[in-house]
Amino acid sequence: MAFIDYYSVLGIAKNASEADIKKAYRKQARKYHPDVNPDDKTAEHKFKEVNEANEVLSDPEKRKKYDKYGKDWKHADQFEQAGASGGRRQRGQGNPGAGFGGEGYGGADYSDFFESMFGGSGGGFRQGGRSTKFKGQDFNAELQLSIHDAYQTRKQVLTVNGENIRLTIAAGIADGQTIKIKGKGAPGINGGPNGDLYIKFAIKNDTKFQREGDNLYSSEDLDLYTSMLGGELLADTFGGKVKLKVAPETQNGTKVRLKGKGFPVYKKEGEFGDLILTYSIKNPTNLTAEEKKLFEELQKLR
Amino acid sequence: MAQQELILIETLCTHYEIEVSFVDSLYSLGLIEIHTIEQTRFIPEEKVADLEKMIRIHQDLEVNPEGIDVIFNLLRKINNLRSELADTKNRLIRYELENQ
Numbered sequence: 001m002a003f004i005d006y007y008s009v010l011g012i013a014k015n016a017s018e019a020d021i022k023k024a025y026r027k028q029a030r031k032y033h034p035d036v037n038p039d040d041k042t043a044e045h046k047f048k049e050v051n052e053a054n055e056v057l058s059d060p061e062k063r064k065k066y067d068k069y070g071k072d073w074k075h076a077d078q079f080e081q082a083g084a085s086g087g088r089r090q091r092g093q094g095n096p097g098a099g100f101g102g103e104g105y106g107g108a109d110y111s112d113f114f115e116s117m118f119g120g121s122g123g124g125f126r127q128g129g130r131s132t133k134f135k136g137q138d139f140n141a142e143l144q145l146s147i148h149d150a151y152q153t154r155k156q157v158l159t160v161n162g163e164n165i166r167l168t169i170a171a172g173i174a175d176g177q178t179i180k181i182k183g184k185g186a187p188g189i190n191g192g193p194n195g196d197l198y199i200k201f202a203i204k205n206d207t208k209f210q211r212e213g214d215n216l217y218s219s220e221d222l223d224l225y226t227s228m229l230g231g232e233l234l235a236d237t238f239g240g241k242v243k244l245k246v247a248p249e250t251q252n253g254t255k256v257r258l259k260g261k262g263f264p265v266y267k268k269e270g271e272f273g274d275l276i277l278t279y280s281i282k283n284p285t286n287l288t289a290e291e292k293k294l295f296e297e298l299q300k301l302r
Numbered sequence: 303m304a305q306q307e308l309i310l311i312e313t314l315c316t317h318y319e320i321e322v323s324f325v326d327s328l329y330s331l332g333l334i335e336i337h338t339i340e341q342t343r344f345i346p347e348e349k350v351a352d353l354e355k356m357i358r359i360h361q362d363l364e365v366n367p368e369g370i371d372v373i374f375n376l377l378r379k380i381n382n383l384r385s386e387l388a389d390t391k392n393r394l395i396r397y398e399l400e401n402q
Contacts, residue, residue, distance in 0.1 A: 026363070026364060029362060029363055030363045030365075033358075033359070033362060033363055035355050035358050035359050035362075036359070036363075036373055036377070038377065038380075038381075134358075135351060135354070135355075142392075176389060193351070200388070202392055
């Protein structure tokens, strides 16, 4: 267990006045306060150190004890015994939590040095009688899904910090979308509410369909004759094949919109986006002499 | 339609030991939503966590409502940058996997 120099934590001299301590504490608190440093473990640790330093140095009795025995804290017991007859609060040696009033930080939030010197009954970080409650830290997780998984509503069990969380992922969830599960983050500090769990979805698409919002885009090859004369085409959609009528004289790059054949709309059961197909006309290759002749005849007609 | 839970402003002020004027200044800066029903003012329950954060920043750090506005704007920016960074990292990982 190491000695902690509370004066250097606050960046003040040993003879600092009460006003100096308050000022230095405020300055450090503004820098490291958890509300202005979200999800920053280093700042959180530093904030605890700053609070502990303030708790000791802003309390004349604690400061006196610290100044006298700080570096030689193991002998502080003698000081305590000497003062016990004067009605001074006894510290819970060997049981840092003893005498803990239920307000302020839990014993674990103080350094071992503090616990050993002052016990766990410090009362926590308090301002004018108010104990500060903090919401627990939010957890962030990422869940990978295939685009096929995202196409249908599915139930999944996630294990976060040993706790099983049942999740219903509605069809149509988007890549990068984050859902919040209230109260499943870290426990609150000092009686504050639990943090939340944020799950971000990464949706992998290895299909021929490009997804943009609820619409899907893909291309369909069309042979020259069907594009010229019209006909039928068996086209792929996300949910299976559909038969399409192709109009005569269809141009390359023509887009057709298949209503309701796109991706499910998130949390709107039965609603789907559209599928936009782009026709890509494939000209015949390796023409026979006869085919070539017929094309030449066609050419003469134009 | 989902029902919204509303909490009476006076109840919040008593609980958190804050002046109604502090809530008014947060409202005038557009930092909180206030619903008025039959001349009684409420805050939506889902916004109370934000209000608590503002109270802590005000009381613990002695920051006035204008300062809280600045802090919230900067926190929002940090949050956006963080999620952009996370997106970019994910894309990079996918790109690296695809090109292995």
